[in-house]
Amino acid sequence: xxxxxxxxxxxxxxxxxxxxxxxxxxxxxxxxxxxxxxxxxxxxxxxxxxxxxxxxxxxxxxxxxxxxxxxxxxxxxxxxxxxxxxxxxxxxxxxxxxxxxxxxxxxxxxxxxxxxxxxxxxxxxxxxxxxxxxxxxx
Numbered sequence: 001x002x003x004x005x006x007x008x009x010x011x012x013x014x015x016x017x018x019x020x021x022x023x024x025x026x027x028x029x030x031x032x033x034x035x036x037x038x039x040x041x042x043x044x045x046x047x048x049x050x051x052x053x054x055x056x057x058x059x060x061x062x063x064x065x066x067x068x069x070x071x072x073x074x075x076x077x078x079x080x081x082x083x084x085x086x087x088x089x090x091x092x093x094x095x096x097x098x099x100x101x102x103x104x105x106x107x108x109x110x111x112x113x114x115x116x117x118x119x120x121x122x123x124x125x126x127x128x129x130x131x132x133x134x135x136x137x138x
Contacts, residue, residue: 001043001051013123014051016040019058024075027105029087030055034099034138041135044079050126051079052117055108075108076117078126079135082107089138101138 001016016039018032032053040051057073077085085107092100117123 001040003049011047011049013126014040014043014047014049015054016051017054017056019056021057021059023057023073024055024105024108025073029102030105030107031092031100031102032082033092034089034101037101038137040079041137044130045134048127048130050123050130052114052123053077053079053082074111076111076114077107077109078117078122080126080129080133083135099138 001014003014004012016036018036024030040053043049044051054074054076056071058069059072060067061070082103085104087102087104089099089101092098
């Protein structure tokens with residue numbers, strides 16, 4: 001998790017970044033391990049600072065003799081919106097000993113909207129909400 005400070009706020013928000021090969025636009029569900037979602041909720045609740053969750057679509061570009069990872073797309077949501085889009089908790093596909101939360105990809109927005117979120121200082125409203133309504137852990 002990354003912490004972000006802005007000129008008017010020493011610690012404005014946290015960022016949790018997840019990466020994978022799929023575009024949010026093509027996902028039926030966004031998967032987040034329960035350990036990760038609990039970590040985000042715990043950090044937010046303990047610090048009183050909200051988090052934004054980013055999904056970065058990553059692919060490989062091949063340039064023989066090597067290859068490198070390239071970001072192909074990026075989307076974001078906030079800690080409350082993600083929670084509101086939780087569809088269920090179940091064992092991860094192929095890993096029955098690990099639990100994951102499955103979320104509607106509709107929770108995520110494009111990066112153009114994140115600039116608006118920053119300009120409007122949406123993180124301050126999230127902070128106020130967090131004071132009244134701690135995030136649940138699973």
